[in-house]
Amino acid sequence: MFKALFAHINKFVDLSDAEQEILASLLKSFSIKKKAFVLEQGQVCRANYFVVKGCLRLYFIDIKGVEQTTQFGIENWWITDLTSFLFQNSSEFFIQAAENTEVIAIEQHDYDKMFAKLPKMEKYFRLILQKNHQASQRRIMFLYSFTAEERYRHFNGLFPEFVQRIPQYMLASYLGFTPEFLSKIRAKK
Known part of the structure; x- marks a missing residue:
């Protein structure tokens, strides 16, 4: 199951077989049924999720009680509540499976271990976050324009x-x- 993730990583940085083994030891893979949650509002986001198959969505409930989807995570995309994940505070978001979904997760307590053992992964996540930020900015521009x-x-x-x-x-x-x-x-x- 980690092949899809390793293929994605290798588009940005080259991981040796030994480095892939180290990374694999820090990852967890699991399936999520359609409509199930990996994060609910008020919980602390404990992982960053790489979607192997399926779709997750990140959303909040606005002041009118309406769900507002801010992000989808489909195949080969990462999804998390980054603020809650990084700072380990309560989330204002939900992450829910829009379809039956298979994910690979890196848990927050293993994040720094990963960077210490695999410095290339800092570059990988920096590049992923840059792409994510660019997509968010374009989405906001499209909403207004x-x-x-x-x-x-x-x-x-x-x-x-x-x-x-x-x-x-x-x-x-x-x-x-x-x-x-x-x-x-x-x-x-």
Whole structure:
């Protein structure tokens, strides 16, 4: 199961077989059933999750009681509540499986061990966080610059298979509008 992760890591840094063995000793793999949570609001996020297969989503509940999806984690993506994970404080988010999902986790208490034993992993995670930050900035820009329909068309153009995979209410939440509005956009085809 670690092959997918090692292949992803090796796109950014080269890990030897010995280094991969060290990393494997710090990882845990498990399956999460659709709709199950790996993190609930108020808990401390104990791991960073690499999605091997399936989809996780990070969301919060706004002041109106509506779920607001801020991130999806699909195959070969990492997902966590980074603030809670790094500082070990209570999370304001939920991480839930949108599909049956297989993940590889690095737990917080092993994070520094990993960096001490495998300095290349600091570069890897720095590059991953840079890509994540860039994607977040672009998403915020799109939320303010594009109409709702333009956001949907743009996202659908980038990830057409993904749009078909996830429930409509989750996609609508991520794109910043209601499921009813998404239905109207899709009906225009």
